[in-house]
Amino acid sequence: MQYLLNIAKRQGLTTAQLEERIEQILGRPTGIYDLGKRAAAVVIDALTGDGAKSGRTNGRH
Secondary structure: OHHHHHHHHHOOOOHHHHHHHHHHHHOOOOOHHHOOHHHHHHHHHHHHOOHHHHOOOOOOO
16 A cells, blocks of 8 residues: 555645545545555556556456
């Protein structure tokens, strides 16, 4: 989760703002430390803009 926090910091997001973005991305309120691996990957892709490059959409294959 440190990687996710570092991405947020680089984008100037507070922890509360990051959690709001996570809710927007996943469609449900989820704390940073409650994210599973797939959910974290979806959030990271959305924050870094890598979702289209990697072919991931919502973490489900």
